[in-house]
Amino acid sequence: MQKIKLSIYNYIFILFISITLLNNGCEEGTSISDINLFSTSDDVQLGAQVVEEMHKDTKNYPIYNNQEATQYVQSIVDEILQSQLVKYRNVFNYKVTLINTETINAFALPGGYIHVYKGLLKYLDNEASLSAVLAHEIAHAERRHATKRMTKAYGANFLLGLLLGGNPSQIEEIAANMLSGLGFLYNSREDEYEADEYGFKYLQSTRWYHGAGIFFFEKIKDQSKNSTFAELFSTHPLDQKRIDALNKLITDAKVPPATESNIFTQKYMEFKKKLN
Numbered sequence: 613m614q615k616i617k618l619s620i621y622n623y624i625f626i627l628f629i630s631i632t633l634l635n636n637g638c639e640e641g642t643s644i645s646d647i648n649l650f651s652t653s654d655d656v657q658l659g660a661q662v663v664e665e666m667h668k669d670t671k672n673y674p675i676y677n678n679q680e681a682t683q684y685v686q687s688i689v690d691e692i693l694q695s696q697l698v699k700y701r702n703v704f705n706y707k708v709t710l711i712n713t714e715t716i717n718a719f720a721l722p723g724g725y726i727h728v729y730k731g732l733l734k735y736l737d738n739e740a741s742l743s744a745v746l747a748h749e750i751a752h753a754e755r756r757h758a759t760k761r762m763t764k765a766y767g768a769n770f771l772l773g774l775l776l777g778g779n780p781s782q783i784e785e786i787a788a789n790m791l792s793g794l795g796f797l798y799n800s801r802e803d804e805y806e807a808d809e810y811g812f813k814y815l816q817s818t819r820w821y822h823g824a825g826i827f828f829f830e831k832i833k834d835q836s837k838n839s840t841f842a843e844l845f846s847t848h849p850l851d852q853k854r855i856d857a858l859n860k861l862i863t864d865a866k867v868p869p870a871t872e873s874n875i876f877t878q879k880y881m882e883f884k885k886k887l888n
């Protein structure tokens with residue numbers, strides 16, 4: 613009986629702390645989904661641990677040891693990071709890893725660790741499309757979508773852990789859970805809209821056609837029944853609303869039109885020839 617009472621008190625206290633957190637977190641323009649109980653260094657630590665485990669799993673994540681290709685993708689990431697809107701360029705570890713499978717997808721782990729499948733590199737038609745995908749992934753890391761989703765899922769457990777005097781840092785356990793279910797990869801539709809918007813803004817300080825995300829959407833939108841794209845659609849849900857929203861951003865920003873001098877098709881075709 614006493615135990616039940618204790619639990620109820622605990623939950624009341626958790627509710628109290630939660631409300632306090634919500635009030636503190638809700639500055640103007642901040643929504644509940646923006647609250648993050650993790651610090652930016654937790655993001656880096658979590659990401660690094662997942663990378664370590666992931667790279668041991670050579671069956672699902674065989675590293676593509678092509679230095680030239682890795683450096684090429686890294687150079688695009690580095691250029692996007694020069695945008696003044698990228699806040700954590702000196703905090704996160706924006707390191708590119710290529711994965712040697714035909715999967716058409718890319719993902720960013722918390723703390724900036726960007727992974728791109730060889731299948732995606734082969735699938736794209738120009739450098740601008742790749743820059744748009746990478747800017748979108750950088751946005752997922754910068755907006756800290758994974759740890760915000762985990763805050764929602766783990767928030768009460770964290771607080772309970774603190775209350776009961778347990779280990780407040782459950783990072784290792786969470787990293788293990790993240791990897792087993794790869795839950796951190798499954799972005800919500802809201803995360804997608806935000807990553808599209810921020811990715812688009814990051815591209816505006818680069819030499820690539822700022823609207824290149826549309827090329828990618830147009831290319832993949834009819835592939836929802838194609839199993840090669842299953843992971844892409846489950847981790848980055850696509851709907852007409854996303855396409856419309858990005859088109860609106862492009863129209864409103866009056867971006868200069870796409871030409872060979874800002875999409876780099878030729879250069880990209882040369883790059884693709886070197887992939888094996």
Ligand SMILES: [Zn+2]
Pocket residue numbers: 748752799803804807847848
């Ligand atoms: Zn996404």
